[in-house]
Amino acid sequence: MDMDAAEQDFSRALVDEGWWLASGIAGLYGWTHAFESLVQSVDRLANAFAAQDGAQPVHFPPVLNREVLVRSGYMQSFPDLCGSVHSFRGSDAEHQALMAAMEAGEDWGPHLAQTAVALTPAVCYPLYPTLAGTLGRDEVVFSLSSYVFRHEPSQDPARLQAFRMRENVCLGSADAVRSWRQAWMDRAQGLLAALGLSVSLAVANDPFFGRGGRMLRANQRQDEGKFEIVCPICSTAHPTAIASFNYHQDKFGVAFGIRQRNGEVAHSACIGFGLERCALAILRTHGLDRARWPAIVRRQLEA
């Protein structure tokens, strides 16, 4: 069976067997209580480690100040994945034109205007602007989770347009954040292996946009800027990233004016679990009938 057929079969099974609800849009689903409970269990497990780090919990809505996309370089690297929010600002007459375009089945996007907000592309983005200034300690760690948006409609059930990540973020010196990231790579592999998942570590290969993107991709691989834990979901030949470990160097420190206590620009790293992807890896590995999962996996998830 080729990959596309495997993806469609798994998506259909998730809907038919009571895990997902179809929306009519590729990569956009609702979740039944069974799936949502599994996602919450994964989040609880992933977040249990955060307490060991003394991570400070913080929470953001799924939209952010549009300027963060510009200043962080996101619109340079991933413009095709962004979600800019547009609304209607016109008069009564312009509203009639909007409604007429809609009824005629025409493109009604041009009747709207860009607002000051955009969908959050990665959980940690809204955090950095709140840290402008000097860090309160040599090393600070945050834990946060929210919905993120990536405009990449796909039949692959593991490539959603709207999904959640649990992230931990560390800021401080280059050495401190690098060794923090290394510790997380070790414990995350242990955590996911304990769920019976067949995981391995790989250097990431992000889809930077366009001709300039090829160079950014080569740099990312050469610098080992981002690692991923991958696990087979729809294909063993092309396993899916279910967790990532990203060392940003001083990119966000420079972009948002964040300094270490010694006055140097802060370095940062973030680690993230794709919550729906982890849940899918469990369903793909152990099957869609929860009663038949290994007892040890069920116990882990109920802990």
Add this chain to the structure above:
Amino acid sequence: MDMDAAEQDFSRALVDEGWWLASGIAGLYGWTHAFESLVQSVDRLANAFAAQDGAQPVHFPPVLNREVLVRSGYMQSFPDLCGSVHSFRGSDAEHQALMAAMEAGEDWGPHLAQTAVALTPAVCYPLYPTLAGTLGRDEVVFSLSSYVFRHEPSQDPARLQAFRMRENVCLGSADAVRSWRQAWMDRAQGLLAALGLSVSLAVANDPFFGRGGRMLRANQRQDEGKFEIVCPICSTAHPTAIASFNYHQDKFGVAFGIRQRNGEVAHSACIGFGLERCALAILRTHGLDRARWPAIVRRQLEA
């Protein structure tokens, strides 16, 4: 002190005293662990009643199929509040034009194209299309919560652009959903009064758009289509709606092809708690120092 000054003072106090994080955008904030815990407590209380109804929990991301905004009539009634999601779909050359517009501080919205998704305007909207067909029982009830978006930038801390609602939705005959809504109006007033809030019930006055909107507003008042529980937050003269009780008649049944078991079009009602607004009402009523709240209120929230 006038209302605008009261709003700005309260917003500033929420940030200064460790409840909110500013984003640089009016009506868009992050939440500290203290505020998030309070929101979760309110949600737990509001959701405790759902079990009595045998409500089925269901979960949706904060974006939905754009067509739901069209078919539900939202773009007719509230176009100025909508959040349509736009992304970049162009070539390398068009990307350079986008980046140039951005660097020049020009409007870069026209470089993007409308996608198939929009921000969810009310928690229950993504539910209706999943119910197309005939209801499984005479009366079905769902419980759901998510972030919603309203494009109405404001200095009023109780008028956010991104916020959460806990909703319960009932579908069935007109009589069944009307008496279900009445029962919720009674218990919601009891629940909120038990938190020490000074609440009252009012007929709602939604901001329907434009000249045509005046008639829709008059109809809504005359039909008693929507009630709200209001509570003073920034003004006692203009209390804020913190919960709402909306009888849709057969509007969603017709729009999404939902039928009762006897073949008639289903009627529906939804009741919702504005989670951040309930939290703000508690902070405004009992103060920003949790240690000084009445013991009975703290016990309710910890239950």
